[in-house]
Amino acid sequence: MNKVLIIAEHDGKNLNISTARTVTASQGIAESVEIVIFVDDGNIIATQAAAIAGVTKVLVVENPINKHAVSAILAPQIEAIANEYSHIFAPNTTFGKDLIPRVAALLGVPQVSNIMRVESPNIFDRPVYAGNAIVTVEAPNGAVVGTIRTASFPEAAGGGLASIEQCEIFVDIPTHTRFISLAANGDDDHPDLQAASKVIAGGRGLGSQENFNIIYSLADKMGAAVGASRAAVDAGFIPNSHQVGQTGKIIAPELYMAIGISGAIQHLAGIKDARTIVAINKDADAPIFEVADIGLVGDLFTIIPEIEKALG
Amino acid sequence: MKILVGIKRVVDYNVKIQVKPDGSGITTSNVKMSINPFDDIAIEAALQLKEAGKANEVIAITIGSKTCQEQLRTALAMGADRAIHIETDEEIQPLTCARILKAFVDKEKPELVILGKQAIDNDNSQTAQMLAALANWPQATFASSIEIEENTAIVTREIDAGLETLAIDLPAVISADLRLNKPRYIKLPDMMKAKRKSIETLTLEDFNIEQAELIKVLKTTRPTPRQSGIKVETVEELLSTLKKKGLI
Numbered sequence: 001m002n003k004v005l006i007i008a009e010h011d012g013k014n015l016n017i018s019t020a021r022t023v024t025a026s027q028g029i030a031e032s033v034e035i036v037i038f039v040d041d042g043n044i045i046a047t048q049a050a051a052i053a054g055v056t057k058v059l060v061v062e063n064p065i066n067k068h069a070v071s072a073i074l075a076p077q078i079e080a081i082a083n084e085y086s087h088i089f090a091p092n093t094t095f096g097k098d099l100i101p102r103v104a105a106l107l108g109v110p111q112v113s114n115i116m117r118v119e120s121p122n123i124f125d126r127p128v129y130a131g132n133a134i135v136t137v138e139a140p141n142g143a144v145v146g147t148i149r150t151a152s153f154p155e156a157a158g159g160g161l162a163s164i165e166q167c168e169i170f171v172d173i174p175t176h177t178r179f180i181s182l183a184a185n186g187d188d189d190h191p192d193l194q195a196a197s198k199v200i201a202g203g204r205g206l207g208s209q210e211n212f213n214i215i216y217s218l219a220d221k222m223g224a225a226v227g228a229s230r231a232a233v234d235a236g237f238i239p240n241s242h243q244v245g246q247t248g249k250i251i252a253p254e255l256y257m258a259i260g261i262s263g264a265i266q267h268l269a270g271i272k273d274a275r276t277i278v279a280i281n282k283d284a285d286a287p288i289f290e291v292a293d294i295g296l297v298g299d300l301f302t303i304i305p306e307i308e309k310a311l312g
Numbered sequence: 313m314k315i316l317v318g319i320k321r322v323v324d325y326n327v328k329i330q331v332k333p334d335g336s337g338i339t340t341s342n343v344k345m346s347i348n349p350f351d352d353i354a355i356e357a358a359l360q361l362k363e364a365g366k367a368n369e370v371i372a373i374t375i376g377s378k379t380c381q382e383q384l385r386t387a388l389a390m391g392a393d394r395a396i397h398i399e400t401d402e403e404i405q406p407l408t409c410a411r412i413l414k415a416f417v418d419k420e421k422p423e424l425v426i427l428g429k430q431a432i433d434n435d436n437s438q439t440a441q442m443l444a445a446l447a448n449w450p451q452a453t454f455a456s457s458i459e460i461e462e463n464t465a466i467v468t469r470e471i472d473a474g475l476e477t478l479a480i481d482l483p484a485v486i487s488a489d490l491r492l493n494k495p496r497y498i499k500l501p502d503m504m505k506a507k508r509k510s511i512e513t514l515t516l517e518d519f520n521i522e523q524a525e526l527i528k529v530l531k532t533t534r535p536t537p538r539q540s541g542i543k544v545e546t547v548e549e550l551l552s553t554l555k556k557k558g559l560i
Contacts, residue, residue, distance in 0.1 A: 011473065070478060071441065071451060072444070072450055072451060075445060093472050094453075094454060094469075094470070094471040094472045095471070095472070097437045097453070097454075098441060098451070098453045098454070098471075099441075100441075101406070101437070101438035101439075101440075101441035101442045101445070102441045102442070102444065102445040102451065103445075104407065104438070104442065105407060105410060105441070105442035105443075105445035105446050106445050108407075108524070109407070109524070109525070110405055110406070110407045110524050110525060110526065110527045111406070111407070111436075111438055111527075112527060113434075113435065113436045113437060113438060114435065123530065127435065127535070128433065128434050128435055128532075129323070129329045129338065129432070129433060129435070130432065130435065131535060132328070132329050132331075132534075132535065133329060133331050133338055133532050133533070133534065133535070134532070134533050134534070134535050135529050135530075135531070135532050135533075136529070136530045136531045136532075136533070137527050137528060137529050137530065138527070138528040138530055139527055140525035140526065140527070140528075141525075142525070174448065174450070176449070176450045176480060176481040176484075177450040177451070177452075177478060177479075177480050177481075178478065178479040178480075179476070179478060180466070180477040180478060180479055181476070181477045182473060182474060182475070182476045182477075183474050183475040183476075183477075184473055184474040194472065198559070222560065230490065233491075234490070234491065239474065239475075240456070240470045240474075240475070240491065241470075241471075241472060241473065241474050241475075246432070246435070247429070247430070247489070247490060249472065254559060255554070255559045265328070266325075272535070272538070276554075276557060276559060277538075277541070278550070278554070289541075289543070290540075291538050291541075292541045293538075293539075293541035293542070294541055294542055294543075294544055294550060294553055294554070295541060295542070295543045295544070296543070296544050296545075296546075296547070296550050297543070303547055306547040307547055307550070307551065310547060310548070310551055311551075311560065
């Protein structure tokens with residue numbers, strides 16, 4: 001019988017939405033989908049995980065070492081419980097990308113990264129070459145270890161009533177890796193980029209960090225999250241955590257507005273699943289217009305204030 | 313300190329790749345090949361540590377067919393002291409790659425291994441983490457800054473929530489992200505000199521490793537293209553279109 005174990009992504013306070021998307025991806029695979037939470041104090045997160053529809057059981061591994069736990073600390077704990085499961089998944093966020101290969105190597109099995117479609121319990125589709133090709137791959141017999149491309153799966157519904165079990169794991173934990181600090185984005189008052197239904201993103205065309213304020217202002221008006229191209233992040237206009245693309249965040253909002261973004265293939269890889277893409281750029285030949293549902297050629301510095309004004 | 317840098321030969325990031333009509337893969341003949349851009353950053357990081365007096369040797373290693381020597385020459389031209397080519401025409405997936413690197417690390421004993429955070433062909437992002445697991449070493453992936461303080465590296469990582477800083481004891485594995493540095497341009501005389509440098513060639517038989525089972529690629533397809541969109545002329549038109557779609 002197939003049994004999926006999902007490693008919960010959380011910040012110590014709340015479960016990340018990526019976990020519920022990973023549950024959706026797991027639903028065709030097994031009758032049993034369990035979530036494990038590694039945490040120092042986990043009641044709230046456990047309750048959130050138990051409420052995800054389709055989850056059979058929530059395991060809570062409470063241990064002080066699991067505060068700000070890094071992969072070197074989590075992987076041996078996952079290895080210790082892995083043999084009960086046919087599949088081990090985490091979201092393909094920086095959390096899962098860092099952790100899951102370490103788990104796969106300990107288990108001695110290859111990993112399927114960035115699963116975008118589940119064809120069968122061991123056949124999956126995944127994007128390669130920045131999403132310019134899709135490969136259908138078959139995992140060998142044995143445990144299937146993988147990461148889930150969260151933009152490809154909706155968040156599983158709420159209303160679930162999974163049981164919550166405390167679980168103790170005794171394994172040697174290395175001390176060679178120590179968490180020092182996390183400098184967060186510092187914009188908690190904006191919607192989360194990976195969860196937002198609307199995203200307003202700016203690129204090199206903004207010209208400066210100061211000018212990026214017009215993006216923030218429009219985003220506030222529309223209740224949208226703020227994204228950016230690599231060029232804008234490299235130029236120091238906005239912190240790295242806003243970067244959208246092959247090596248940044250892969251997102252699937254209802255509305256994506258690309259403002260002053262030319263649309264390099266690496267950027268397009270991050271927005272392909274957006275329902276509606278709007279492009280505003282002064283260069284009519286910018287590649288972003290090839291993927292945009294609605295294009296408007298013109299100077300963003302006149303267009304954006306006009307939009308804001310019209311929105312009242 | 314000795315630093316090992318892994319590099320991979322990939323289709324150049326500027327090439328628009330073509331999926332073969334029979335679904336058997338992508339076209340790689342007559343296509344420009346380069347060092348994976350993240351590996352380029354890894355080499356630069358190692359060279360900068362050497363130039364700062366933190367390391368005394370930078371070794372570049374690659375696994376693959378004979379043609380991969382071009383990329384090793386590039387690493388030598390950038391300033392790597394030695395180049396190791398593990399020659400094979402077999403497909404080497406990340407876990408086997410990590411096992412080979414682990415065997416090499418056991419022999420060569422570098423204090424630091426720097427790899428790119430992902431290869432831009434298969435976009436896996438696995439090898440660095442797998443090597444760290446097999447060696448039971450610390451890992452710091454997606455690094456945007458590295459400082460060496462005696463036997464510890466202080467590494468800042470670009471993660472979804474912001475910038476995370478870890479202290480990792482050496483030996484360790486670090487994977488390089490985009491903003492770690494800007495790789496240097498290679499001067500023609502250095503490229504010429506690199507052509508004369510020797511590359512140490514090994515084969516898989518030189519390592520006693522078990523090859524991991526393969527993730528089998530059944531077919532390669534083109535992604536469904538997006539429907540072509542419309543151009544609007546005015547802000548008013550833009551907003552009324554968005555309103556019709558219920559987006560504002």
